[in-house]
Structures are given as structure tokens and as C-alpha cells.
Amino acid sequence: MAYRPEKRYPPYAGTEPYLHLCFSDADAKRVRPLLHRLYLRGVRVWYACGDETDRTARRQREERMLGASLTVLFLTDAFRRDRRAKGDMLVCQNAGRPILCLNTDGGDGGLSIGLHPSTPEAAFSRQSRAADWEAAILRADGFTQSLIGEPQKPPVDVLRIIAWSMTALALLLALAGVWWWTQRKPTPPPEPVDTVTFADETVREAVRAALGGGVLTEERLLEVTTLSFPDALPEDMSDLSRLPSLTRIELTQSAALSLDAHPELTAYTLVLIGGVE
Numbered sequence: 001m002a003y004r005p006e007k008r009y010p011p012y013a014g015t016e017p018y019l020h021l022c023f024s025d026a027d028a029k030r031v032r033p034l035l036h037r038l039y040l041r042g043v044r045v046w047y048a049c050g051d052e053t054d055r056t057a058r059r060q061r062e063e064r065m066l067g068a069s070l071t072v073l074f075l076t077d078a079f080r081r082d083r084r085a086k087g088d089m090l091v092c093q094n095a096g097r098p099i100l101c102l103n104t105d106g107g108d109g110g111l112s113i114g115l116h117p118s119t120p121e122a123a124f125s126r127q128s129r130a131a132d133w134e135a136a137i138l139r140a141d142g143f144t145q146s147l148i149g150e151p152q153k154p155p156v157d158v159l160r161i162i163a164w165s166m167t168a169l170a171l172l173l174a175l176a177g178v179w180w181w182t183q184r185k186p187t188p189p190p191e192p193v194d195t196v197t198f199a200d201e202t203v204r205e206a207v208r209a210a211l212g213g214g215v216l217t218e219e220r221l222l223e224v225t226t227l228s229f230p231d232a233l234p235e236d237m238s239d240l241s242r243l244p245s246l247t248r249i250e251l252t253q254s255a256a257l258s259l260d261a262h263p264e265l266t267a268y269t270l271v272l273i274g275g276v277e
Contacts, residue, residue, distance in 0.1 A: 003029040004049075008154050009039050011046045017146040018044035019137070020068030020092070024085045025050065026078035030104075033130035034074070038137075042151040051084045066095050070142035073101045074133075075110065086113050093119075098142035102133050196221065196242070202234035203227075207243070226250060230274065233258050237265065 005028050012018045019038075023031045038045050046068060052058045065071070071092045079085050092099060093116060101110040101121040110121050122136035137143055194216040198204035204216070206227045211220055224243045228250040240246060249265060252274045259265060 005032055005035055006049045009035040012044040016044060016149065017069045018046050019147050020065050020071040021045050021047040021074065022071055022085060022088050023074035024076065024078040024082035027074060027076050031074050034133050037130050037134045039152050039154055042149045043147055044149055048088060062091055065092055066097060069147055071097055071099045072137055073099065075101055075103045076105050077107060080113055090114060100140045100142060102136060104128060104133065198239045200234040200236040200239055203239040229255050231255065233262060237262055
């Protein structure tokens with residue numbers, strides 16, 4: 001959508017002396033900083049909005065142009081190609097109105113658009129800014145103190161403020177997300193737990209020792225071929241049936257003293273280890 005300066009800097013509509021700023025619609029965005037400075041200073045500025053095709057509107061527009069104390073041309077490449085803007089300039093020139101040409105881009109001067117050679121022209125480079133253009137207007141021969149009224153404050157552009165606020169909020173959320181992602185501590189993996197249980201703690205720890213530690217699962221129980229009981233035999237031997245690969249039991253001589261209470265151990269190869277405790 002094309003920028004429309006009249007929403008924020010409405011053209012002067014009163015009867016006191018005013019300045020006519022003549023520019024191409026294509027330069028509306030570029031001329032905004034100059035309008036802003038003139039508006040704050042209190043300079044009464046009128047400019048055309050769009051291209052009226054109605055005859056009555058066109059006549060009113062010409063009356064407004066010719067009623068200005070000074071016409072300032074905002075000369076750019078867009079102006080040089082703009083038939084409407086050049087037409088407005090010629091209307092003012094043919095009526096003998098005072099004109100100042102601001103050559104804002106260092107391109108072809110006023111002669112290229114049909115300006116009279118005696119028309120004052122202020123030439124600038126492409127790096128020039130609104131403050132430079134404003135200073136040239138204030139120094140122009142046709143500019144008088146009568147063109148300045150009370151300093152004006154542009155109305156608040158609510159939509160622009162909302163857009164900026166939403167953009168700032170989105171940026172803050174994005175930065176917060178990046179910070180959280182870089183600062184967060186990785187979630188530690190869950191601690192492994194046994195998936196099988198044993199009725200007797202002595203048997204359970206003997207199985208764990210036979211497997212070299214770690215969690216106890218049904219799959220790992222298949223690896224147990226030997227159990228060692230260096231201290232004493234467990235009271236409950238029923239868990240041995242869960243070890244299908246078990247063939248050998250190692251026990252100390254002191255532990256072997258209780259073998260009579262466990263006749264089920266005769267199904268395994270019993271091996272004495274260590275000495276008598």
C-alpha cells in the first residue's frame with residue numbers, strides 16, 4: 001500500500017499564508033521527513049493529494065496552488081517522469097508564482113522539466129537529508145515569517161505504533177526463546193530400573209554380581225550360568241528356577257554347612273571356594 005502523508009500531515013486548509021510543496025506521489029514516503037520538520041516548526045504547508053479527474057476538484061486544486069506564497073518543487077527522478085507533478089509546476093510558473101526548486105538527487109536540474117532559467121534552485125547530493133532541504137526553504141527569497149504559525153504536533157499514528165509494538169514483542173519472544181534454548185539444561189535420561197524381581201535379596205545380588213552389575217531383565221537372566229555365595233546360602237532358593245542357564249553354584253565351606261537344608265541344590269554343580277570362616 002502506498003504511503004499517504006495526508007493522514008499524519010494534513011495539507012493546510014486555512015486562509016493564512018502558506019507554502020505549496022509540489023512533489024510526485026511516488027516520492028510521498030521520501031518527502032515525509034521534510035513534512036515532519038516543517039510541521040513541527042509551524043510552517044503552513046499545502047500539497048496535492050493524488051490526481052483529481054473531476055473538473056471542479058481540479059479547479060479548486062489550481063486555486064489552492066496559485067494561492068500559495070511560495071511553491072517548493074521536490075525534484076527527483078520520479079518527479080521528472082511524473083506528468084501530473086510537472087503539470088502542477090507549469091501552472092504555477094505560467095501564473096508567475098514564486099518557485100524554489102529543491103534538486104534533491106543531484107540529477108538534471110530544473111531546466112530538464114521546463115523551469116525558467118531564472119528559477120532559484122538548491123542542488124543536493126543523493127546523501128542529503130530533510131534538515132538540508134528545510135534549511136534551503138527557510139533561506140529562500142520567497143519564504144517569509146508570515147508562513148510560520150504555531151508549531152504543530154503530528155497526530156499519533158496508532159496503527160504504526162501497534163505494528164512496531166507487535167514487531168518488538170515478536171523480537172523479544174524470539175530472543176527469549178533463543179536464550180531459553182541455549183540456557184536450558186538437558187533432561188537427564190531416566191535411571192534404569194530392574195524389570196524382574198527376586199524374593200530373596202541374597203539371590204538377587206548374586207545374580208547382579210554374576211552379570212557384572214547393571215539392571216536385571218529377563219533377557220539378561222539367560223546369561224547367568226554360575227552363582228557365587230561367599231557368605232551364606234540364601235534361605236529361599238525358589239528364585240533359582242528363574243535362571244534357566246544356571247549350572248554351577250560356588251560357595252564357601254562355611255556356607256556349605258547349610259546344604260542339608262537345601263536338597264534342591266543337588267541339581268547343580270557345587271564348587272567350594274575359599275577357606276573355612
